[in-house]
Amino acid sequence: MTQTSIPSVPGAQPGPAAHPETGSGEHGSGNHGHGKTSFWTLVVGSVGVVYGDIGTSPLYAFREALGPARADGILLTEEVLGTTSLILWALLLIVTIKYVVILLRMDNNGEGGILSLMALARKALGGSRIVFMLGLLGASLFYGDAVITPAISVLSAVEGLKLVTPAFEHYVLPITVAIIFALFMVQSRGTSKVAAFFGPIMVVWFLALGLAALPHIVSRPEVFQAFNPWYAVHYLLGHGTGALVALGAVFLAVTGAEALFADLGHFGRRPIQVAWLGLVAPCLTLNYLGQTALVLNVPDTTDPFYQLVPEWGLLPMVILATIATVTASQAVITGAFSLSRQAIQLGLLPRLEIRHTSESHSGQIFLPQVNILLLIGVVVLAILFRSSSALASAYGIAVTGTMLLTASMGFIVLWKSWKWSPIAAAAAIMPFIVIEFLFLLSNLLKVFEGGYVPLVLAGMLIIVMWTWVRGVNILFNKTRKTDVPLLELVGMLEKSPPHHVRGTAVFLTSDPSIAPAALLHNLKHNKVLHEKNVILTVETVDTPRASEADRIRMEPIGPHFSKIVMKFGYMEQPNIPRTLTLLKKQGFKFDIMATSFFLSRRSIRPAAHSGMPLWQDRIFITLAKNANDATDFFQIPTGRVVEVGTQVTV
Template sequence: MSVDQATPEGDQRLGSWAKLSLVALGVVYGDIGTSPLYAVRECFRAEHAVAASHDHVLGVLSLIFWALAIVISTKYLIFILQADNEGEGGILALAALVSSDESNASYRRWAIFTLGLLGGSLLYADGMITPAISVLSAVEGLEVAAPALDPYIEPITIAILVGLFLFQSRGTARVGTVFGPIMLVWFATLACMGIQHIVQSPQVFLAINPLYAIRLLLENGLSGYLVLGSVFLVVTGGEALYADMGHFGKQPIRISWYYVVLPALLLNYFGQGAFLLEHPEGARNPFYLMAPDWALYPLVILSTMATVIASQAVITGAFSLTLQAVQLGYSPRMTIRHTSAEQMGQIYIPLVNWALMFACIGLVLGFRSSDNLAAAYGVAVTITMVITTVLFFLLTRMRWKWSLPAALGLCGIFLAVDLAFLGANLFKISNGGWFPLLVAGGAYTLMSTWMAGQRLLAKRLRERALSIELYIADLMNEPPVRVSGVSVYLTGNPVGTPPALRHNVRHNKVLHEQIVLLTVVTANVPHVRLAKRVEFEEIGEGFFRILINYGFMDTPHIPLTLATLTNAPLNLQGEDVTYFLGTERLLATHRPGMALWREKLFAWMSRNAQPATAYFYLPPEQVVEIGSQVEL
């Protein structure tokens, strides 16, 4: 034990890591942890499956072992988790980290964010399929335990999913505290089930030799290659654990994986393989058939609880992804509730929650079985993993300054594995893989339209904007009546004159004694320290310019932020502070900019965005909105 660990501070840190590791089991590892329910089965049962012969079983186990070793244990747990953006993870956080390099040209920065946006869109599709296939595969255990209950599988699955999404508003911390111990029992059960059969057929450990995997791929031609599409199901939670890193930190996630999750998964997968060596006819559902008869009902209950928890990783990942998208300007403002007073990363987004719930219900009703859903599962995640590898390569070169051979050597291995899985999963498109691509395409269209629309709107406003210094000089030629108080004008252009200011002076013929031009900027880092958050400048004639910098995981609470500004000749806490907001009515036109349909879509999204008053926590009784019309 190190000296640091021997100290009370070291013991306290270890205790904190142990607690967070347990909670992480209930949020981060549910997706990967419930793959034993269907992954091995699909390798021997799906459309492009192989027969459950001795050599094929060892070949599949070998592929599973090395997929977990390369993709999860090495790529994500060792390297990708190092690519944290000041503690936050996820593909948008990674894209922001890469693009923040000052050496990036504007076109390169745009390409990086486009990759991040595409990867994020694909994760939304994953967030819809994972809860549906996980819960459905667990409840299908009733087919083994009591075939007469088969007609009730879909209603039971839907009821469980509804309960899961209703529970989300309680927050990640409470969810993880409840789910962590259950998942610990689940992983212990997985290990015990596997050991029971491994002791009867210990030769399954021969599968650690990669030659069995290579032989399976070479001797079975296209069928051998396409089985990779089913093997990939064992690593589908990799992106979710990266996205959830901000909730728990790297160390607890790594501790949970290496000491609990990985050993339990390997024991169970190898146990299923040992069972199939003795009972190849059990390939129709090896997970449940390998269990003793007396344990079937308890196992179905525990599996159902575990799959409910499995859905948590992608749901919380979708929440984090949406928060980042809103702050980075990829999504309209929406209601975001913080569910923990201690940890800022724990949030609940009602719109995303309900959208995922209805999508999951639709998937259960549409696909009707986990076998059918498995055919749609994996396409979106593999593309996201390819994008993550590409962004990681750019990170190693641009920010970490790795040599080209080192970066290419490492990322080349990861990319080769990712592309192999992607190629196998592409054959699933006609069997249901089109659904996640359709969802991702829709999400990408919405987010890219919002981003492009915001830029176009800013351009249109700049075209008719007047420098604030010129406006003040012109205004002072015939000064309007000055009234007591402070007016704060929110504007996206810190050097131009806000339209709301011009309209207010033109129509009301008055001007407050002190006028603040307030601009909110989102940085490419998750958090901006309070000491560096506010920039203040006095312009003259009672005019001031304030720039507030938030990180993409910060809460944009303007009144609280302004309260930290103590060295300015302004009182921004009194009731005589009035916030003026410009409300633009957007009109789609044929002017050069965006396609007409995208301009109409952007205008519709803008009308349905959360009001700035609520998003920035402005006191409603001190807000005045002044409208204007803008032709896009």
């Protein structure tokens, strides 16, 4: 765990409290690092954010999983118990053992999620291109999940209105779209105030799930036979391809498991484990058993979830379900913002505008461009598919893909980082890979019904990310041809010094051994040199937060020049002026009002013969044009910036 004071507001993302911008904090293990936040506050908060997604699965998972068994018009007791057995064992094996027991221990200095695991696996292998591509694919599929989750969750909740009165049927879609719009519009306000309600609301939701099921379980105690794995195996062996179709629907019951790992840095391992074992898992289990009992009593029931509650409780349950699904959607949207920041810091995406929505919690961020793209995607999906049943086909592939990739990288970490033997690592992870591969196969059967949606989304994102990585490399290699080694330039300037002006000039560069283009252009056109010149490189390290000892390093390279390297973790927001003030201890006097920051502004043009096809050139140029200004990204005051333009072809 990260030993920093974690925000007490459920729903805040990971981030140090003491220095939200510079991310100071020691790294250790254990939950005592959460400072003032009480253990039970973290438990309740994790119920709201971490389990929002998996907690709304009972709305549609069991109903969809029964579909193949109903296909022949006869619903046998063994088929109902077999379906329930599959769901219960999926929850036990995938969520409890894989995520809660194993993966929660694979934190990258306290942070979790697919990109964190990728960074850990690449570090263990000494930098691997294959693992990098797997991380890219996993991140892309997560975005697919972030688009589908709000659409399917809100649709399934609002569909409950049809049970209150059939007159609502024509209003389901407009109400869904209105809720989705409202959900995305409030993102810019920040989640701190809303987040305080997430935990308690979801605690009430889980208790309602369990209590609604109890009377039905009492009436049919034989539902407990579903804990016998024989029913699950018998169902799979006896239904041929129908069993694969059922598996695809059963998987809907575990779709929120990835959020467990992604939100690790915010709540810590113990609170997430206690919330799952103490409240979430028992209530989910009771609800699925209750739905089983109801179907055994009334085989032709169309919506076993809502029919669990008596008529007087239907409207309150629909309202509670709607609030719960909005909470589930919020968790995925917040996850998409965090993932985007990690992707930017790891160089997979161009710089985007990142707004901090809380002064005390640096992890609470809002990315306007990502928010708008998600909103468009969610609304389009809701309008195209029109019902949660139709969208269920699109849902599974994104999540199975991400889980399979997480398991694969988990194997690398067990083997290379934890120093397990390859056989022991394979024995621990292989069962999950086999189960998830079966789930993936079952979901691939639904490709033409809607499963293509996350694949198309992931494909588009992979092209965007790969184009950005490739384009940046091509640009870097092209500019290298005209580069002047920095030490060579400093030596020349000492022999024949130009006119000196007072103040400090800071030149940003990605390669500190090469003279920055802005410095060369300043000398060429203005023919002056400042008294103090800083060649500044900002590096993103493979850990969520850089340690204070490595935060900033200075190396004098002459009477007028110094090289400075700043390091930030991929969960941090770089702040150059604030970090420069740390150099006072090393005798470097920094006055922002006497400092000019020189940035090179590249105008990119497509080249006839380059490393990328023309269509990819155009994507890269569009991304570069829409990238957030370095001034804003590094939080440099705009009045202290001098931009020098250069033209380059890709």
